Amino acid sequence: MADRKTLTFALMDPPYENARTTTALRLIDIAVRRGFDVNVFAYEGAVNVPFAKQAPHANAVHGRDVGEEDHPNPKDWVAALFKEAEKRGSKIDWVQCGLCVDERGATEWVPGPRRGSPADLVKFAESSDNTLVIPTK
Amino acid sequence: MAKKILQVVETAYRATLEEQDDTVVWITHAMKGSGGDLHLLLRGNAVNYACKGQDASGLAFGEKKQTQPPRIADDVAGLIGKGVEVYIVEEDIAERGLERGDLISGLKPVERAGLPKLFASYDQVWHW
Numbered sequence: 001m002a003d004r005k006t007l008t009f010a011l012m013d014p015p016y017e018n019a020r021t022t023t024a025l026r027l028i029d030i031a032v033r034r035g036f037d038v039n040v041f042a043y044e045g046a047v048n049v050p051f052a053k054q055a056p057h058a059n060a061v062h063g064r065d066v067g068e069e070d071h072p073n074p075k076d077w078v079a080a081l082f083k084e085a086e087k088r089g090s091k092i093d094w095v096q097c098g099l100c101v102d103e104r105g106a107t108e109w110v111p112g113p114r115r116g117s118p119a120d121l122v123k124f125a126e127s128s129d130n131t132l133v134i135p136t137k
Numbered sequence: 138m139a140k141k142i143l144q145v146v147e148t149a150y151r152a153t154l155e156e157q158d159d160t161v162v163w164i165t166h167a168m169k170g171s172g173g174d175l176h177l178l179l180r181g182n183a184v185n186y187a188c189k190g191q192d193a194s195g196l197a198f199g200e201k202k203q204t205q206p207p208r209i210a211d212d213v214a215g216l217i218g219k220g221v222e223v224y225i226v227e228e229d230i231a232e233r234g235l236e237r238g239d240l241i242s243g244l245k246p247v248e249r250a251g252l253p254k255l256f257a258s259y260d261q262v263w264h265w
Contacts, residue, residue: 010263012160012265043160043164044152044160117167117171118164118167118168118171119167119168119171121164121168122139122168122171122172122173125140125142125173126139126140130261131261131263133263133264133265135148135161135264135265136148136151137148
């Protein structure tokens with residue numbers, strides 16, 4: 001669509017630490033569903049959100065094996081967001097801060113994200129209708 | 138013309154020992170170098186970033202010494218040297234017992250009541 005709008009999200013939190021990560025992904029999800037293109041700049045711990053080696057586990061406290069537990073991994077949420085965007089004709093451009101990736105050894109991601117730098121955040125901000133920073137507190 | 142963006146830093150000393158800097162001050166340097174028109178507001182505990190005489194050296198675990206501790210006041214001064222406007226909330230300075238002489242030069246003090254007007258002068262405000 002010619003008048004498609006673009007939103008940029010800068011994320012900073014690692015997965016499994018607080019609700020901000022889930023909230024950020026929910027915001028991206030609704031943006032995609034409403035026809036926005038979305039840019040994501042994953043900074044610091046957020047580069048681990050699409051980390052490919054996240055693995056589901058069983059949960060003895062719940063009395064469920066790994067299949068029954070159906071443990072959600074944020075990497076799967078990220079992959080699902082890319083699929084949803086493709087289905088709806090939206091675009092997600094997810095940039096992983098390269099230095100943040102290197103210092104964490106988080107070099108393997110689900111398909112979709114790409115390596116970049118703060119220069120990409122500059123480009124994102126300039127080309128977007130608005131930018132939301134969701135930082136670690 | 139590049140969008141004029143104000144980076145508001147409130148959460149302070151976020152992994153500064155591991156990062157050897159503040160991550161938002163750092164990315165402001167990097168984005169400025171990439172052509173961004175970014176400026177900085179220090180508020181809350183982050184006003185201490187402007188304090189001279191900070192010394193984070195001496196960290197060691199066993200034989201492993203950190204040889205390059207963060208020098209955040211120098212990094213903030215470096216931004217000012219690059220033409221970045223660095224604002225600082227006056228009340229937050231006073232509440233922490235700091236005086237202007239404790240701080241680096243080149244800062245632009247702003248009262249809390251003046252923040253809405255300051256924010257309105259920017260295209261975007263990013264709160265870190």
